[in-house]
Amino acid sequence: MILLLSKWLSVLLYAASTGCYFRHLQRRKPRLGSWGTALFALALPVHFLALLQRGLLMDAVPYLDFYGSLSLFGWMLGLAYLLLELRRKNKAMSIFVLPIIIAFHLLFAIVPAPAVEQKSWAKGALFAFHVNVSMFAYAAFTLAFISSVTYLVLYRRLRKHRPGRWAPLLPPLRVLEETSRTSIRVGVVALAVGVATGIVRAAQVWTEEAQEIDAKVPISLACLVIYVTYLLLEGRRGWRGERSAWVSIAGFSAVLFSYTLGNLLLSRLHSFF
Amino acid sequence: MELIAVGLNHETSPIEVRERFAFSPEQALEAMSSMRAELGVREIAILSTCNRSEVYSVGPRGTELAPRIRTAVCRYHGVDHEATSSCFYVHQHAAVARHLLRVASSLDSLVVGEPHILGQIRDAFQLALAQQYTGTVLNRLFHLAVHAGKRVRTETEIGLRPVSVSSVGVDLAQSIFGDLRDCSVIVIGAGEIGQATVRSLTQRGAGRITVANRSIERARELARELGGRALDLEAGFADLRFQDIVITSAAADRPLLDHARIADVMAAREDRPLFFIDLALPRNVDHEVSTLYNVFLYNLDDLQGIAAENRKERERDLPRVQAIVDEHVTAFMQWYEGLAVVPTIKELRRRAARISEDELQEHLRRLGDLTERDREIVRSLAHAITNKLLHEPTVRLRESADPGHLASVRYLFDLESGE
Numbered sequence: 001m002i003l004l005l006s007k008w009l010s011v012l013l014y015a016a017s018t019g020c021y022f023r024h025l026q027r028r029k030p031r032l033g034s035w036g037t038a039l040f041a042l043a044l045p046v047h048f049l050a051l052l053q054r055g056l057l058m059d060a061v062p063y064l065d066f067y068g069s070l071s072l073f074g075w076m077l078g079l080a081y082l083l084l085e086l087r088r089k090n091k092a093m094s095i096f097v098l099p100i101i102i103a104f105h106l107l108f109a110i111v112p113a114p115a116v117e118q119k120s121w122a123k124g125a126l127f128a129f130h131v132n133v134s135m136f137a138y139a140a141f142t143l144a145f146i147s148s149v150t151y152l153v154l155y156r157r158l159r160k161h162r163p164g165r166w167a168p169l170l171p172p173l174r175v176l177e178e179t180s181r182t183s184i185r186v187g188v189v190a191l192a193v194g195v196a197t198g199i200v201r202a203a204q205v206w207t208e209e210a211q212e213i214d215a216k217v218p219i220s221l222a223c224l225v226i227y228v229t230y231l232l233l234e235g236r237r238g239w240r241g242e243r244s245a246w247v248s249i250a251g252f253s254a255v256l257f258s259y260t261l262g263n264l265l266l267s268r269l270h271s272f273f
Numbered sequence: 274m275e276l277i278a279v280g281l282n283h284e285t286s287p288i289e290v291r292e293r294f295a296f297s298p299e300q301a302l303e304a305m306s307s308m309r310a311e312l313g314v315r316e317i318a319i320l321s322t323c324n325r326s327e328v329y330s331v332g333p334r335g336t337e338l339a340p341r342i343r344t345a346v347c348r349y350h351g352v353d354h355e356a357t358s359s360c361f362y363v364h365q366h367a368a369v370a371r372h373l374l375r376v377a378s379s380l381d382s383l384v385v386g387e388p389h390i391l392g393q394i395r396d397a398f399q400l401a402l403a404q405q406y407t408g409t410v411l412n413r414l415f416h417l418a419v420h421a422g423k424r425v426r427t428e429t430e431i432g433l434r435p436v437s438v439s440s441v442g443v444d445l446a447q448s449i450f451g452d453l454r455d456c457s458v459i460v461i462g463a464g465e466i467g468q469a470t471v472r473s474l475t476q477r478g479a480g481r482i483t484v485a486n487r488s489i490e491r492a493r494e495l496a497r498e499l500g501g502r503a504l505d506l507e508a509g510f511a512d513l514r515f516q517d518i519v520i521t522s523a524a525a526d527r528p529l530l531d532h533a534r535i536a537d538v539m540a541a542r543e544d545r546p547l548f549f550i551d552l553a554l555p556r557n558v559d560h561e562v563s564t565l566y567n568v569f570l571y572n573l574d575d576l577q578g579i580a581a582e583n584r585k586e587r588e589r590d591l592p593r594v595q596a597i598v599d600e601h602v603t604a605f606m607q608w609y610e611g612l613a614v615v616p617t618i619k620e621l622r623r624r625a626a627r628i629s630e631d632e633l634q635e636h637l638r639r640l641g642d643l644t645e646r647d648r649e650i651v652r653s654l655a656h657a658i659t660n661k662l663l664h665e666p667t668v669r670l671r672e673s674a675d676p677g678h679l680a681s682v683r684y685l686f687d688l689e690s691g692e
Binding site: 027028029154158159161163165167168170171172173174175238239240241242 | 427428430433434444445447448449450451543544545546563566567569571575578579586
């Protein structure tokens with residue numbers, strides 16, 4: 001009952017928050033923007049409660065199945081966005097982030113918790129930390145991706161002398177670039193920690209399985225390499241703007257591949273099904 | 274009681290006339306005080322901006338108030354009354370409300386959608402209110418005007434997009450850099466429109482201003498005025514690598530900044546974005562510069578194109594603004610016309626209360642020994658009957674505010690005549 005209530009209540013709160021954000025951006029009503037933030041901040045703990053309840057129901061971590069994992073990812077994305085909004089005082093990214101969170105959380109709300117096979121290695125604090133920190137890295141990369149795409153759209157419109165009616169509502173190019181850079185920095189650290197803890201955990205529990213490397217490991221390392229390249233090009237070559245945005249998009253394509261095809265088809269030990 | 278507005282604005286008078294009729298806050302106070310005494314008006318407020326000087330007043334009916342206000346204003350400013358009579362307009366009754374609401378909504382402004390007028394109306398009202406020069410009618414009217422102005426700005430997009438070249442430039446700068454406090458601005462040349470753009474940028478926070486000009490004296494003069502530093506033209510070009518926003522408005526036959534020079538600048542600044550606002554004619558920045566990575570180049574035509582587009586967007590919202598104005602005018606007029614029935618209702622109630630009290634005393638005397646509780650019950654009965662009988666006529670009178678009904682009530686109940 002609590003699970004049912006919390007998962008649908010969080011969907012409702014996210015939807016109401018999206019409505020407020022949208023009207024705020026459309027009509028420039030600061031009060032609606034504040035309502036959007038307040039509802040969003042309220043939705044996050046309710047969403048977390050839903051995840052917690054699901055975990056208790058399954059007697060396992062709630063992200064052991066695909067939909068639980070999507071929902072956790074949405075929650076992490078929400079948390080990362082909220083921190084960014086409070087820091088940057090700009091709410092324009094909300095209308096891109098919230099639909100993703102709602103879509104993922106809706107799947108979680110609609111699809112009932114499956115009976116999952118309890119794997120011995122999928123337990124313990126180190127495993128939980130490994131999954132959570134990796135998810136947080138994906139959330140940070142998603143924010144970087146959204147910032148980069150927004151950057152490219154705004155950059156091109158400004159270069160073509162057609163800023164359009166939405167340009168003043170979007171974060172400025174400089175802010176989008178900084179958001180992308182900060183998110184990637186945070187994401188790289190988180191993913192590196194995620195990979196490292198994964199390796200440590202694997203060394204502890206994988207015996208027979210560890211004889212061959214799981215596909216998820218090289219894919220994750222490839223993601224890491226792309227984002228480290230981004231940081232190196234930015235730091236050493238002074239790459240900025242459009243070029244950096246494309247590298248960020250390339251990195252996110254790798255993340256998307258890792259999370260979908262990598263997890264679902266190629267990986268044996270990171271597969272949800 | 275007559276509601277009236279007398280004034281002149283940018284549509285009826287040239288700037289030479291408007292500046293002679295402008296009121297500073299001190300002058301407005303002085304003028305309101307003298308006009309109240311001289312004209313015997315109940316309420317008065319003066320709205321004076323760079324585009325208009327207007328006197329709003331409530332005074333006794335049939336006293337030729339409009340020409341007397343106009344004469345008083347002319348006398349106050351020492352201007353010939355006859356020579357400027359064609360510059361003045363007069364609004365009465367509902368037209369006053371409509372006019373002030375249009376002003377507050379910026380429909381009557383030189384630039385439709387400009388944001389300053391609402392604050393100016395609020396200031397003018399506060400000035401008069403503080404001295405109690407306004408009363409029931411003007412308080413209500415100005416409150417409604419401010420409310421309508423706010424609604425127009427929040428419910429429509431009339432004021433969202435800038436329509437002047439300088440503010441379009443500033444908006445674009447903010448779309449690129451965000452907080453302008455971190456930006457360095459250089460203005461090359463000393464053209465008027467360039468100066469206006471730098472001023473708009475500094476108003477929005479741009480802090481580090483450099484002025485570069487062929488004449489270093491002129492550059493120093495302008496830099497002093499804008500609060501920046503001065504350089505000669507060549508030093509200004511060399512300084513471009515440290516700048517974020519470049520405003521050019523120098524007189525030159527051919528472009529001063531070409532592709533090769535700016536390519537060197539961009540290489541030195543590691544591709545950090547550089548925003549050119551080229552306001553000169555002929556242009557100061559070669560068009561080829563716009564092909565460079567992370568360079569944003571806008572010339573006068575580009576900016577004017579965006580401004581024109583924004584103006585069209587604003588015009589699209591005009592019917593919605595007009596609807597808000599109409600709604601508020603209707604609300605005000607219903608209330609205002611309702612004011613005319615207030616004396617009649619008061620008199621009717623006073624008369625009924627007097628009759629009720631007289632009859633009550635008479636019957637209490639005839640009833641003799643009653644306990645205090647019984648007396649109280651009889652009193653309540655009398656008051657309740659009076660109030661219930663008067664309730665419906667009072668409500669209907671307020672709602673209709675029809676002079677015919679008003680006259681009938683006065684005749685039927687034999688009320689004294691009066692306003």
